[in-house]
Amino acid sequence: MKVAVFRKAHFNAAHRLHNPSWDEKTNEKVFGKCNNPNYHGHNYDLIVKVTGEVDPRTGYVMDMKVLKDLIQVHVLDAFDHKNLNLDTEEFKTLNPTAENIAIVIWQRLRAQLDDTLDLTIRLYETERNFVEFPVQ
Amino acid sequence: MKVAVFRKAHFNAAHRLHNPSWDEKTNEKVFGKCNNPNYHGHNYDLIVKVTGEVDPRTGYVMDMKVLKDLIQVHVLDAFDHKNLNLDTEEFKTLNPTAENIAIVIWQRLRAQLDDTLDLTIRLYETERNFVEFPVQ
Amino acid sequence: MKVAVFRKAHFNAAHRLHNPSWDEKTNEKVFGKCNNPNYHGHNYDLIVKVTGEVDPRTGYVMDMKVLKDLIQVHVLDAFDHKNLNLDTEEFKTLNPTAENIAIVIWQRLRAQLDDTLDLTIRLYETERNFVEFPVQ
Amino acid sequence: MKVAVFRKAHFNAAHRLHNPSWDEKTNEKVFGKCNNPNYHGHNYDLIVKVTGEVDPRTGYVMDMKVLKDLIQVHVLDAFDHKNLNLDTEEFKTLNPTAENIAIVIWQRLRAQLDDTLDLTIRLYETERNFVEFPVQ
Amino acid sequence: MKVAVFRKAHFNAAHRLHNPSWDEKTNEKVFGKCNNPNYHGHNYDLIVKVTGEVDPRTGYVMDMKVLKDLIQVHVLDAFDHKNLNLDTEEFKTLNPTAENIAIVIWQRLRAQLDDTLDLTIRLYETERNFVEFPVQ
Amino acid sequence: MKVAVFRKAHFNAAHRLHNPSWDEKTNEKVFGKCNNPNYHGHNYDLIVKVTGEVDPRTGYVMDMKVLKDLIQVHVLDAFDHKNLNLDTEEFKTLNPTAENIAIVIWQRLRAQLDDTLDLTIRLYETERNFVEFPVQ
Numbered sequence: 076m077k078v079a080v081f082r083k084a085h086f087n088a089a090h091r092l093h094n095p096s097w098d099e100k101t102n103e104k105v106f107g108k109c110n111n112p113n114y115h116g117h118n119y120d121l122i123v124k125v126t127g128e129v130d131p132r133t134g135y136v137m138d139m140k141v142l143k144d145l146i147q148v149h150v151l152d153a154f155d156h157k158n159l160n161l162d163t164e165e166f167k168t169l170n171p172t173a174e175n176i177a178i179v180i181w182q183r184l185r186a187q188l189d190d191t192l193d194l195t196i197r198l199y200e201t202e203r204n205f206v207e208f209p210v211q
Numbered sequence: 212m213k214v215a216v217f218r219k220a221h222f223n224a225a226h227r228l229h230n231p232s233w234d235e236k237t238n239e240k241v242f243g244k245c246n247n248p249n250y251h252g253h254n255y256d257l258i259v260k261v262t263g264e265v266d267p268r269t270g271y272v273m274d275m276k277v278l279k280d281l282i283q284v285h286v287l288d289a290f291d292h293k294n295l296n297l298d299t300e301e302f303k304t305l306n307p308t309a310e311n312i313a314i315v316i317w318q319r320l321r322a323q324l325d326d327t328l329d330l331t332i333r334l335y336e337t338e339r340n341f342v343e344f345p346v347q
Numbered sequence: 348m349k350v351a352v353f354r355k356a357h358f359n360a361a362h363r364l365h366n367p368s369w370d371e372k373t374n375e376k377v378f379g380k381c382n383n384p385n386y387h388g389h390n391y392d393l394i395v396k397v398t399g400e401v402d403p404r405t406g407y408v409m410d411m412k413v414l415k416d417l418i419q420v421h422v423l424d425a426f427d428h429k430n431l432n433l434d435t436e437e438f439k440t441l442n443p444t445a446e447n448i449a450i451v452i453w454q455r456l457r458a459q460l461d462d463t464l465d466l467t468i469r470l471y472e473t474e475r476n477f478v479e480f481p482v483q
Numbered sequence: 484m485k486v487a488v489f490r491k492a493h494f495n496a497a498h499r500l501h502n503p504s505w506d507e508k509t510n511e512k513v514f515g516k517c518n519n520p521n522y523h524g525h526n527y528d529l530i531v532k533v534t535g536e537v538d539p540r541t542g543y544v545m546d547m548k549v550l551k552d553l554i555q556v557h558v559l560d561a562f563d564h565k566n567l568n569l570d571t572e573e574f575k576t577l578n579p580t581a582e583n584i585a586i587v588i589w590q591r592l593r594a595q596l597d598d599t600l601d602l603t604i605r606l607y608e609t610e611r612n613f614v615e616f617p618v619q
Numbered sequence: 620m621k622v623a624v625f626r627k628a629h630f631n632a633a634h635r636l637h638n639p640s641w642d643e644k645t646n647e648k649v650f651g652k653c654n655n656p657n658y659h660g661h662n663y664d665l666i667v668k669v670t671g672e673v674d675p676r677t678g679y680v681m682d683m684k685v686l687k688d689l690i691q692v693h694v695l696d697a698f699d700h701k702n703l704n705l706d707t708e709e710f711k712t713l714n715p716t717a718e719n720i721a722i723v724i725w726q727r728l729r730a731q732l733d734d735t736l737d738l739t740i741r742l743y744e745t746e747r748n749f750v751e752f753p754v755q
Numbered sequence: 756m757k758v759a760v761f762r763k764a765h766f767n768a769a770h771r772l773h774n775p776s777w778d779e780k781t782n783e784k785v786f787g788k789c790n791n792p793n794y795h796g797h798n799y800d801l802i803v804k805v806t807g808e809v810d811p812r813t814g815y816v817m818d819m820k821v822l823k824d825l826i827q828v829h830v831l832d833a834f835d836h837k838n839l840n841l842d843t844e845e846f847k848t849l850n851p852t853a854e855n856i857a858i859v860i861w862q863r864l865r866a867q868l869d870d871t872l873d874l875t876i877r878l879y880e881t882e883r884n885f886v887e888f889p890v891q
Contacts, residue, residue, distance in 0.1 A: 077346040078310045083339040087881065089769040089796040089838075094404060105405060107412065113838035116769040116796005118881055126346050132230060133241060134308035139340050140243065158769075158793035172406035174350045201767065201798055203355040204411050210349045210398050211347065211483060213482040214446045219475040223745065225633040225660040225702075249702035252633040252660005254745055262482050268366060269377060270444035275476050276379065294633075294657035337631065337662055347483065359609065361497040361524040361566075385566035388497040388524005390609055428516035428523040430497075473495065473526055485754040486718045491747040502812060513813060515820065534754050540638060541649060542716035547748050548651065580814035582758045611763040612819050618757040618806050619755065619891065621890045622854045627883040670890050676774060677785060678852035683884050684787065755891065 079126040080136045084146045086155035089116040090171040093160075114158060119176070120199035121150065123184060127192040137192065149183045173200040177208040215262040216272045220282045222291035225252040226307040229296075250294060255312070256335035257286065259320060263328040273328065285319045309336040313344040351398040352408045356418045358427035361388040362443040365432075386430060391448070392471035393422065395456060399464040409464065421455045445472040449480040487534040488544045492554045494563035497524040498579040501568075522566060527584070528607035529558065531592060535600040545600065557591045581608040585616040623670040624680045628690045630699035633660040634715040637704075658702060663720070664743035665694065667728060671736040681736065693727045717744040721752040759806040760816045764826045766835035769796040770851040773840075794838060799856070800879035801830065803864060807872040817872065829863045853880040857888040 091114045092106040102110045109115070123146055127136045153163060159171040165179045177198040185194050199205040227250045228242040238246045245251070259282055263272045289299060295307040301315045313334040321330050335341040363386045364378040374382045381387070395418055399408045425435060431443040437451045449470040457466050471477040499522045500514040510518045517523070531554055535544045561571060567579040573587045585606040593602055607613040635658045636650040646654045653659070667690055671680045697707060703715040709723045721742040729738050743749040771794045772786040782790050789795070803826055807816045833843060839851040845859045857878040865874050879885040 076314065077344075078313065079343040079346050080310065081341045081343070085881070087795050087797050089794040092406070096404075105410075108836035111836055111838065111842070113841040114769040114794055114796065115767050115836040115838065116794070117767050118796075118798040129310045129314075132232075134228070134306035134311045136310055136342075138241075156788035156791055156795040158791065158795065161793040162791070170406035174352065174401045174408055175406045177350065178348065178401075201765070205353045206408075207351040207353070208349075210351050212450065213480075214449065215479040215482050216446065217477045217479070221745070223659050223661050225658040244700035247700055247702065247706070249705045250633040250658055250660070251631050251700040251702065252658070253631050254662040265444075265446045265450075268368075270364070270442035270447045272446055272478075274377075292652035292655055292659040294655065294659065297657045298655070337629070357609070359523050359525050361522040380564035383564055383566070383570070385569040386497040386522055386524070387495050387564040387566065388522065389495050390526040428519055430519070430521035430523065433521040434519070473493070484722065485752075486721065487751040487754050488718065489749045489751070500814070504812075513818075537716075537718045537722075540640075542636070542714035542719045544718055544750075546649075578814035580809075582760065582809045582816055583814045585758065586756065586809075613761045614816075615759040615761070616757075618759050620858065621888075622857065623887040623890050624854065625885045625887070673854045673858075676776075678772070678850035678855045680854055680886075682785075 076129045077126060078129050078136050079124050080139065080142070082123050082125075082139055082142045082146060084121045084123070084143070084151060085118055086121070086151050087116065087118050088154050088157050088159050089114040090159040090166070091115070092170055092172060094170060114160070117200050119154075120205075121146070121180065122197040122199075123180075124195040124197070125188065125192050126195075127189075145184060145187050149187055150180055153183075173198055173204065173206040174208070177206045181208050212265045213262060214265050214272050215260050216275065216278070218259045218261075218275055218278045218282060220257045220259070220279070220287060221254060222257070222287050223252065223254050224290050224293050224295050225250040226295040226302070227251070228306055228308060230306060250296070253336050255290075256341075257282070257316065258333040258335075259316075260331040260333070261324065261328050262331075263325075281320060281323050285323055286316055289319075309334055309340065309342045310344070313342045317344050348401045349398060350401050350408050351396050352411065352414070354395050354397075354411055354414045354418060356393045356395070356415070356423060357390060358393070358423050359388065359390050360426050360429050360431050361386040362431040362438070363387070364442055364444060366442060386432070389472050391426075392477075393418070393452065394469040394471075395452075396467040396469070397460065397464050398467075399461075417456060417459050421459055422452055425455075445470055445476065445478045446480070449478045453480050484537045485534060486537050486544050487532050488547065488550070490531050490533075490547055490550045490554060492529045492531070492551070492559060493526060494529070494559050495524065495526050496562050496565050496567050497522040498567040498574070499523070500578055500580060502578060522568070525608050527562075528613075529554070529588065530605040530607075531588075532603040532605070533596065533600050534603075535597075553592060553595050557595055558588055561591075581606055581612065581614045582616070585614045589616050620673045621670060622673050622680050623668050624683065624686070626667050626669075626683055626686045626690060628665045628667070628687070628695060629662055630665070630695050631660065631662050632698050632701050632703050633658040634703040634710070635659070636714055636716060638714060658704070661744050663698075664749075665690070665724065666741040666743075667724075668739040668741070669732065669736050670739075671733075689728060689731050693731055694724050697727075717742055717748065717750045718752070721750045725752050756809045757806060758809050758816050759804050760819065760822070762803045762805075762819055762822045762826060764801045764803070764823070764831060766799050766801070766831050767796065768799060768834050768837050768839050769794040770839040770846070771795070772850055772852060774850060794840070797880050799834075800885075801826070801860065802877040802879075803860075804875040804877070805868065805872050806875075807869075825864060825867050829867055830860055833863075853878055853884065853886045854888070857886045861888050 092109040159166045181196045228245040295302045317332045364381040431438045449468045453468045500517040567574045585604045589604045636653040703710045725740045772789040839846045861876045
């Protein structure tokens with residue numbers, strides 16, 4: 076009996092979209108306002124989906140307090156109230172688009188979860204722009 | 212031409228998480244605050260997804276008023292303003308976690324729907340904790 | 348590395364559900380209040396999902412400003428502040444149910460997107476009634 | 484001990500903004516897309532606020548089921564799935580702007596409530612445009 | 620320069636509406652489903668509004684972390700995952716309607732705040748039923 | 756006949772809370788994570804409330820398109836996708852707390868509105884932290 080469980084979290088971060096191998100003009104043309112060298116920021120809403128068998132003893136796929144703590148340690152402590160470009164390892168060399176942030180969060184949490192569990196990340200950059208990885 | 216149609220509903224219920232085959236200490240350790248013997252409660256938000264062919268005469272997969280009434284009779288009349296552990300048959304012996312409530316709602320509605328229609332249940336226990344069955 | 352990106356938009360429109368091959372009584376019985384000959388209306392919320400490979404140069408599946416503009420030109424300019432039955436080509440002969448509106452929006456946007464991209468439409472007629480096409 | 488109690492409801496209606504004493508050009512200039520002669524529509528969200536003393540026997544300012552029923556009979560039955568310009572008495576001669584709809588709803592409900600209770604209407608035409616009457 | 624600051628919190632609790640000085644029939648007639656002797660429950664959303672002068676050194680009316688902690692200790696620790704009728708002092712003798720819960724939360728927080736600050740409580744029992752105290 | 760009309764907008768910005776007359780340690784103690792020298796950011800939701808007489812010719816307090824444009828030019832063009840501390844005049848010397856941002860937005864819009872209209876600003880820094888100016 077497989078069920079998907081979801082946990083919502085959020086973090087507030089600054090970022091800037093930029094490709095260092097391009098000149099300034101191309102960056103501004105491709106990324107527009109998101110290329111502001113002084114950064115801008117977002118309230119990121121994160122939905123973590125974990126799929127697995129329901130444990131008949133608990134009625135849980137996994138304890139949501141455990142999932143909440145994994146998100147806290149491996150995502151929020153690293154990203155909340157941070158400048159993604161300057162304060163994190165991953166985005167010193169990777170452009171912090173919503174797509175790439177979702178992939179990085181998936182990699183961080185995938186390493187913490189049992190192999191029997193599937194993982195999907197949905198990340199809202201704004202209420203109107205959001206992404207999901209991997210594709211369902 | 213298959214389309215998925217969704218109907219949102221909600222109910223307010225009390226519950227308690229508990230495994231009667233465990234002692235008190237284990238229950239408290241596993242279920243924490245949710246094990247309170249005096250119960251606590253939630254506003255459950257329910258999203259029922261039905262997938263099927265669009266009827267070319269109506270442009271409907273199914274009449275949403277019919278789906279609304281099925282949810283009213285087979286879910287809300289049974290669960291709304293109830294104590295899930297004490298007032299329902301299913302949860303006298305089954306732990307009323309979000310996972311198990313979603314499975315029970317699926318079973319109740321599955322029995323009412325034509326075989327040509329697929330059914331998925333999403334259940335929000337809080338805005339931050341929710342589940343989906345079956346897995347998509 | 349495939350990621351799904353979502354863009355939310357909305358439009359406000361009047362419509363009426365009606366099957367011209369049926370008599371008045373049957374229409375009223377099947378479509379109820381939605382058959383009002385003077386029309387009623389909705390704030391339609393639209394979520395467009397596009398799935399594709401992340402471009403390693405930009406970190407984008409596609410530029411959300413481009414997607415936003417495609418939705419503006421091919422959906423909002425045609426449907427916003429319009430009477431769907433009277434002011435649009437498609438719904439002069441097709442019943443403007445949520446199911447059919449989602450299919451029409453899919454057809455309009457599908458024609459604008461590269462073949463390497465997948466497209467899904469979710470349309471909210473109200474907060475409680477919504478549809479998705481194609482089925483996932 | 485005065486408390487304010489709020490009840491949320493909604494209705495879906497078509498309307499058109501128009502001043503019959505003006506020519507077509509002026510109407511189009513002032514009301515823009517909202518002047519479409521074929522109408523457009525909205526999901527109106529309504530929040531009714533009633534202020535009064537808490538009854539020490541019930542702990543209620545008023546029974547919310549009674550308020551819900553008053554809203555149903557005096558607002559929703561009149562406006563839901565209707566064309567405000569054609570199907571209602573008030574808006575045959577009054578322009579159905581959000582401002583005027585809020586005033587009319589206030590008048591309809593004010594007549595039903597005890598004089599000891601205060602009444603305020605908040606009406607959402609869209610998530611981004613809403614009004615309140617009377618001014619607080 | 621006075622500004623109002625708001626902090627949102629939530630708690631999940633069971634309750635039952637009941638007046639012990641009335642017989643069973645009257646209680647059922649007045650409180651309906653909310654009188655269920657086995658209790659039901661809610662996700663209560665709480666918005667605490669504090670009004671005061673902006674401190675020119677910090678730009679704060681008050682530190683939101685301090686307000687968050689006051690809400691945690693004086694409201695959430697007492698009410699979250701509790702049965703309001705059985706597990707709290709106040710509601711052993713006071714009917715736990717939304718009106719009375721808002722007044723009790725106001726009393727609990729009022730005792731913690733400086734006299735120069737004003738306090739208002741808004742409490743959502745459901746998305747559609749909510750209250751505010753004191754009246755504004 | 757006075758009515759309040761509300762228009763919702765949003766902008767995404769980076770900021771840092773800091774008092775330059777304090778040493779680093781005091782700043783970190785008072786502002787915590789919000790003092791990050793590399794900045795963090797938010798999706799700010801803004802609700803502009805304008806109160807005035809309903810014009811009997813239009814049924815409007817003011818044209819919402821005009822209000823939308825004023826917000827665009829005098830708030831969004833200045834703040835959206837900006838670093839509030841570095842890219843704006845006001846917050847080079849004023850700490851960009853939610854309280855101060857609301858006051859600055861009020862000053863910017865107050866200068867654009869007719870004296871017969873009242874103005875209130877509500878600003879959401881997150882869904883859980885928000886402010887209002889002036890006090891109502």
